[in-house]
Amino acid sequence: MMNMDYINVIDNFVETVSTPILVIDDRSYVISSNKAAVDLLGSDFKGRHFYVAIRQPLIINLVENAFNGNESKKGNFYKTVSGVERTYEVTTKNSRELKIVSLSFYDTTDVIQANQMRRDFVANVSHELKSPLTSILGFIETLSGVIKSNPLKAKEFLRVMERESLRMSSLIDDLLGLSRVEAAEKQLPTEEVNLGDIMREVLEILTPTAAKRNISINYVQDASDPLIMGDYSQVVQVFTNLLQNAIKYGGDGKKIKVIMNSTEYHKALLTTGYKVSFEDTGIGIEEHHLARLTERFYRVDNHRSRNEGGTGLGLSIVKHIMARHNGRLLIESDPGNGSVFSVIFPNRIN
Template identity: 40%
Template sequence: MSANETPTGSGTSLAARLAAAQGVLLAGAIVLAGAVVAGGLSVAVALLIGAGLLVGALIPARRRPVARALARFGTAETTLSAPAPVDSRLGALVQALPEAALLLDPRGTVLVANAEAARTVASVRVGDPVSFAVRVPEVLEAVRSASADGEPRRVEFAERVPLDRWLQASVVPIRFGPAGERRKPDATLLVLRDLTQQRRVEQMRVDFIANASHELRTPLASLSGFIETLQGPARNDTPARERFLKIMGEQARRMSRLIDDLLSLSRIEMTAHMRPEAEVDLVAVVNHVRDALAPLALERGVAIAFVPPAGPVMARGDRDELIRVFENLVENALKYGGAGEEVTVTLVRDGGEAIVGVRDYGPGIAPEHLPRLTERFYRVDTAHSREQGGTGLGLAIVKHIVARHRGRLVIESRPGEGATFSVRLSARFPKDEKTEVSSAA
């Protein structure tokens, strides 16, 4: 043992300890000297404080109370943040799962997170507690309970931030020992399944049935009331009978239009996966629509303006369905675009696509309504739509027909500036082919 070491120094010399603490001792000496000079501290007290600092510097670091506490804290933190090793085969299995999956240790620390989990829960990180990523009390309680008693759980919950979505959490405890052994799980598998699309489809089905029932119930109630009146008080009232029969005819036609639209929508949905193979001239289709709706335009005092291109524009499609698309769009423009104005139909080329646009100069549509215009039975103004004889299914039919033709429907509108409905379809322009053939000749 050297002269500079002590038995209790655990191999650390006094000189080394003093050298390590020289900065603290020097600062303490300066402060104490300043206090004595200023008269705020007596020399005897200053010497006692200085002796205490010197003794503290000589105590080995591992025996200092604060150092021991910090060491314990650091050890505990390291233990919590370091996840247990995971068998590579188990990790690969979790990574291969098609749904978001997290493998947790018994304390709820994330051991493995697959790629889908990173997309579903953006804040998930291996080594963090699962509560850092999933902040749903019901899910965290299910994880704790499953880790305690080994029973699987299933929880459904909704999130509003950052997106409005529904998720299902399946918590499955895992034991690595024999199958019949009853002990606490070695790990927990948390699988998150996105139910958002399923819930939206269910809600759309409920809304569709409710809206269809309502749309049919109103004219049926009207017909029943008029029939009872004609059978009773108005039995011999000829003027009233004529008036009632006219209204009954309108209500019957309204129900007929609704049923026709429902059947059309059903047929289109059944063949949505089958793209039409025939070729249709879009110029001829638009001309047919303009001629068919000319009487309605004349009745409302609105002109339908259409300047056709020089040659045909051929697109793969079903002629009757495309006529239905442009009839619905032009008819909507005539009904809701404001009387006394003009409805402009354009057919222009954009690369390999043809764009058919229908523009009105009416009051326009508020921005909050635009994303929902193609929903079934959605109306900006319900009362006005019913006055015009609308069923609330026209734009839904347009959207489904355009989707079947592998096209796109674009809606642009600003309040007070009218609205433009554009249909983009892949098309062929025979005029260009004739030009190329002539040039080659």
């Protein structure tokens, strides 16, 4: 049993620690806890056996071991906080002199989640590169067998190999682009760019692709060319991605409408800006997919998108670029009837 003065000192001391901390005496009673621990465990449990505060066997073992040795040990404690399961790394530390053990909780949920995301990312990239590569390797093997006997077949194999190589190369370009955009996301663009010029350039590049599919693009621009503070090549990427998607998923023989609006107030921005919309009359997207479209590698229909050479990175790149421009990407869709992808750029700040 410890002197009351000591406990007072300990009470005051633990309150200076911002992470949750419990102090347990050699009878296994909680003698002190800070506010962070009360918030985490729901009560201060002062004067009560620590089993009452923590029922997880691993942590109970940890405390018991701590009383038997000097070494600090760690273990995980799990707790659902506002609907989210959180993981805390618990460290025990023994003071032989004071005959106490301290238990501190360090929230590692975000670190674990970030690691998981990195692993998923690497797995996705590897998978995306692996399948075209496997196909190329297979064709090379077959090719060497038929190159003399069947030159026509050989030519066909070469075409497949070219297509698969291009897919890998475009995936790598997208990945590099994404990491460049992410790295620069905190820096506002400093050049003045003309959205009309950019749109005309993108339309010129993609009109032949659309024509091959019998798709007509109708471009409507309200008022004069908008000037914004932007990054020219990034805005080109945004328009290209959205128009390419409208072509790829809008359906052959259908119509695409591109509208560049004049400046108006946008609630999504809380200020005035220019909205550019890409409307297609294609398959559309069901509501439950909408929120996930900007996730890396997310595709509604993997098979269809892959056939189009897509990797599911386009919209995540668009989202990052719009964030850098202090703008927004809005997606609306009516399944079966088409989709509207809009980007809003804030007006140039003078």
